[in-house]
Amino acid sequence: MKKIVVVGSISTDFVAQTSRFPEVGETVEGQAFSTHFGGKGANQAVAAAKLFPHVQMIGAVGDDPFAKNLIANLENHQIDARQVIQVSQQGSGAALIVLAKGDNQIVYTPGANNAVTADLVDQAKEDILSASLVLVQNEIPKESVHYLLDLCQDKQVPVLLNPAPARDLSEDDIDKIAYLTPNENEFDHIFKGQDQAKVLAKYPNKLIITLGSNGVKFHNGQEVIHVPSIEPYQVKDTTGAGDTFNGALAVAMVHDLPLDQAIHFANLAASLSIEKIGAQTGSPNVAEVKARGGIEIDWLAG
Ligand code: RIB
Numbered sequence: 001m002k003k004i005v006v007v008g009s010i011s012t013d014f015v016a017q018t019s020r021f022p023e024v025g026e027t028v029e030g031q032a033f034s035t036h037f038g039g040k041g042a043n044q045a046v047a048a049a050k051l052f053p054h055v056q057m058i059g060a061v062g063d064d065p066f067a068k069n070l071i072a073n074l075e076n077h078q079i080d081a082r083q084v085i086q087v088s089q090q091g092s093g094a095a096l097i098v099l100a101k102g103d104n105q106i107v108y109t110p111g112a113n114n115a116v117t118a119d120l121v122d123q124a125k126e127d128i129l130s131a132s133l134v135l136v137q138n139e140i141p142k143e144s145v146h147y148l149l150d151l152c153q154d155k156q157v158p159v160l161l162n163p164a165p166a167r168d169l170s171e172d173d174i175d176k177i178a179y180l181t182p183n184e185n186e187f188d189h190i191f192k193g194q195d196q197a198k199v200l201a202k203y204p205n206k207l208i209i210t211l212g213s214n215g216v217k218f219h220n221g222q223e224v225i226h227v228p229s230i231e232p233y234q235v236k237d238t239t240g241a242g243d244t245f246n247g248a249l250a251v252a253m254v255h256d257l258p259l260d261q262a263i264h265f266a267n268l269a270a271s272l273s274i275e276k277i278g279a280q281t282g283s284p285n286v287a288e289v290k291a292r293g294g295i296e297i298d299w300l301a302g
Contacts, residue, residue: 002254003054005131007121007148008041009113009139010059010074010084011093012066013239013279021100030098036278037073039093039113040137040164043240047247047269047283048135049077051300052254056080056131058124059140062092062112073280083124087115093139099277102235108139108165116140118147125151132254133178134159135246138167149176160253162246163190174203179253181208181246200224205259210245212238216263227263230271230294240279245270247283255299268295 018030037046041059049055057079061067063086070092074081091111098105121128121144128134134152136145136159145161152159158178163169166182166189174180180203182190187209191199200207200219208218215228248269252262269284272292276282284292286300 001054002132003056003130004048004052004133004135004250004254005056005058005128006041006045006048006135007058007116007124007128007140007144008044008135008137009039009093009110009116010042010057010061010070011039011095011108011111011113011139012036012070013038013095013097015097015099015237015239015277017099017277019100021098021105034277036281037070038095038240038279040139040162040243041113041135042070042074043243043279043283044135044137044162044247044250045074045079046077046280047244047273048250049079050283050285051248051269051289052251053078056083056127058083058116058120058128060085060087060112060115060120062086062090063088064091066092066094067112083127085115085120087112090115097239099237099239102238104237104239106239110139113140116144118144120144121148121151128152129155129157131157133157133250135162135250136160137162137246138165142167146173149173152176160246160250162242164242166190178206179208179249180206181210181249183210183212183242197224208249208259208263210242216267218259218263220259225260227260227267230268232271232274235274237277237279237282238274240283241270241274243279244273244283257299261296264295265297268292
């Protein structure tokens with residue numbers, strides 16, 4: 001049985017909607033406040049689970065009132081959460097998000113997500129190594145990501161690293177990754193001043209640069225391929241669009257889709273995701289993807 005394992009953060013998002021971002025030291029009045037399930041790890045797990053039935057999450061929550069709901073949310077999406085630990089005397093991950101002018105600003109406090117240590121990864125290694133694809137992001141300690149890459153390389157389990165938020169990444173680590181999906185800022189951080197086209201050519205079919213509404217670029221071994229984004233009907237909240245992209249891309253990859261088609265599918269899912277408020281709320285299920293149409297998805301069950 002094919003399975004996607006996500007090793008990553010689980011958080012609550014506290015979202016304020018306002019007409020413009022405050023300046024430093026300024027208070028602005030908002031129009032609405034809401035809480036949502038978030039965390040890049042959980043967002044990607046939920047995005048994948050809405051499209052594919054076998055998803056497992058490795059992560060940690062704290063012992064605060066949010067913890068129970070964070071785990072229940074994963075289970076409500078049929079995600080295997082047996083390896084999500086609860087850490088005592090620690091708050092769960094949280095993100096303060098301001099939405100304005102169709103964009104967002106986020107402050108992330110890891111809390112219990114810092115308990116996703118190399119030891120925890122090691123404890124869960126049987127589950128991790130039974131995955132068809134492992135998804136990981138940078139909201140857990142870098143030592144854990146590093147350990148995970150070594151573990152998976154050793155047993156030839158492919159890893160998709162979404163390097164968000166931006167963090168240094170060695171060439172040695174890039175060599176252990178099957179797919180690397182930075183946005184432009186993250187690309188600049190990792191490859192500091194290097195020419196995008198040259199770096200793409202250096203990592204064919206591995207480096208996938210997401211450019212928001214400008215689509216996605218990768219190199220197919222012969223040339224740079226540009227996969228255009230898909231225009232959403234309306235933009236309500238771009239938070240988590242990247243996570244939906246990564247979750248959907250993982251689903252397409254475990255179905256062995258060619259990379260350009262997999263990216264096209266992930267672009268469609270990401271486009272649908274920004275039509276609703278909340279990082280996970282908008283990520284589409286199979287019926288929603290099919291209802292939007294315009295893309296070949298016979299391979300998608302359900
Ligand atoms: O990628 C979006 C996520 O990043 C939000 O859900 C929030 O939790 C932040 O950490």
